[in-house]
Amino acid sequence: MSRGHRPSHRRRGREDSSARPSSERILVLPGEEIPAHGLKPGPGTYRTGGKVYASVLGLLSPRPPLVQVIPLSGRYIPKPHDTVIGTVTDAQSTFWLLDIGAPRWAPLHMTGTPWKIEVGETDRYLHVGDAVTVQVENLDPTGRIGVTMIGENLGKLEGGTIVHVSAARIPRVVGRGGSMIGLITRLTGAEVVVGQNGRIWVNGTPDAIQRVASVLRLIEENGHRAGLTERVESYLLSTLPTDAAGPELPRSGPGPGPAADRDDPSTPAPAGLGSDFEDEEGEGTDGPSEP
16 A cells, blocks of 8 residues: 555445535445545545545535534533634634534634634634634533633644544543553654544644554554553554665654644644543553453
């Protein structure tokens, strides 16, 4: 397989989904190439090698300017102080609407950002389809979700792609003390930001993004089993890029994505991995298998 390219998954007797009308509800598999028709990759998708692929099992849902996949699983239920990754779905004069994978949109008011914004200028700072890291501030009795972009490691995410996993698997993605996510970034060279809503932003080379997306699916499918760390490490080592001199180990420092500029809130450092993210099941980084 060439670097940065993922072949589409074709099933016997299934016709090319690009030939189907966009109004039809099409079930897609993780890693399956989906027709974008000039649309930007939205929730449930990722782009690599100039093509768009599904990152979850779900229903294809083109919603210009985005193409997205609606997961066939329960939605994320927000809690105060959760750090989440959202995508902008609308820009009004004083706020943006964010999709954070919850039952309701989350409005981000212009006063909840580090920028000095005049009324009517929101679209100068964030556009539909942009990805951001925000924190859930509060939930009112009506179910309204209050979020803020003011805080450490919060802000706009430049470039990269978003991969989705079940929010219940986030502790396994992070590992105890950040051990699992540290292993992933060290052996891929990718820059990774983890949201507690099951959205994970990945930036790096097409090959690095592909390998991270694949290992996240491995964790999604095997997160209930013991020996997960060894399984992940084995996969990452077996897929290391090679050259004439042998395997090429990525550097252990930050990934190849844009360096965080702490004076510019639009380019945050990767989100901190607090105890709410960590895997506290079992011993070490691997929890016991479920019955």
